Amino acid sequence: MPTSMSQPHSESRALPPYRGLFAVDAKDFTGLPAVQHGPVSQLIPELVDHALGRAGLAELREGKRFPANTGDGIVFGFDPEKLPFLIWPLLPVLDEVLATYNQQTVGPRIRLRASVHVGPLPDAGGPGDGNGTPRNDTHRLLDSRPVKAVLAAASPETTHLAAVFSSRVWEDVVLAGYTGLHPDRCIEVPATVEGKSFTQQAWLFVPTPSGNLLEAGILPAAQPAETSDTEPRHGGGPGNGARYSGNTQHVIEGAALMGDVGGDFTYTGGASYRAANQHWGDGDNVSGDKHTGGKGQA
Structure with missing residues (x-):
């Protein structure tokens, strides 16, 4: 039954x-x-x-x-x-x-x-x-x-x-x-x-994070980067002694990479980035092409 x-x-x-x-x-x-x-x-x-x-x-x-x-x-x-x-x-x-x-x-x-x-x-x-x-x-x-x-x-x-x-x-x-x-x-x-x-x-x-994960953020909401009042976000990457503070990036999904990035980075969530060497300083600093999954996406 x-x-x-x-x-x-x-x-x-x-x-x-x-x-x-x-x-x-x-x-x-x-x-x-x-x-x-x-x-x-x-x-x-x-x-x-x-x-x-x-x-x-x-x-x-x-x-x-x-x-x-x-x-x-x-x-x-x-x-x-x-x-x-x-x-x-x-x-x-x-x-x-x-x-x-x-x-x-x-x-x-x-x-x-x-x-x-x-x-x-x-x-x-x-x-x-x-x-x-x-x-x-x-x-x-x-x-x-x-x-x-x-x-x-x-x-x-x-x-x-x-x-x-x-x-x-x-x-x-x-x-x-x-x-x-x-x-x-x-x-x-x-x-x-x-x-x-x-x-x-x-x-x-x-x-055990590695590579860019040491400086990456995958966060929930699209907001401007938060800036510290005491620590600047200027000048080179970790290799030249620069310090990062308040460098949180808020994204809808995917990986926000900070620091020095070499070669291509592709994320399957609808956006792909192809660029030469990049350095993250004030705001977005992207060389090359940025392709997103639909109209109106940043």
Whole structure:
């Protein structure tokens, strides 16, 4: 006999238990040769489990709720009281585990995106456990443009992990001070997914930034750059001793690069920039062509 489906707003019913959600997926997984898909799919949960053990979270490692292998990654639920520890120390430890693996491997490098979310999900030991809007949103965050862009822009030799937190995790865990990660190490972004009706505010954390990420901003609103009253934003890049202060750039989506940029930079969110060497000083200083995705866009 098929299970009857409850209609929303027809009656009141008990809310499912809140569960934290942790998910990762691998950058450029589909670009690997087919023969490597199976081994990499098996390797990713092994790396995450190793990091959980090193972070002192063996109990969580053994007690995952509704774990699933997604092919290019994994997702699992857990008691939300563990959320602070999934952010810190797990994310820095996972970054270290990936760095060690990538330094030693002769196979493909494993670089991961991670997302952390929380919400009510069924968890009664049935086949539908873990399915619901919070889980869908966890995967949308993983696929969002900013987290993909920030990992793509970073050095593959140094930056092995980029994490994104939902607004609920940000407010209840990071901003509230329950985790060892300081809010100043995170960047607010508008999380959108190409081809999906998904838009949420989220926060990025890159445990080991590299290259232009050391001076990049991916922020939510289009506003003029903020200027410090005490520190100028004039003159050369980091190489000539200049100091930057108040150099936040606010963009709708994508990467705002500050400092010296060489070669071409392309972001798939609808705007591409092709230029020779550039230096960011007062305002926008762009040489070459700037192409945007539609009329009227800056």
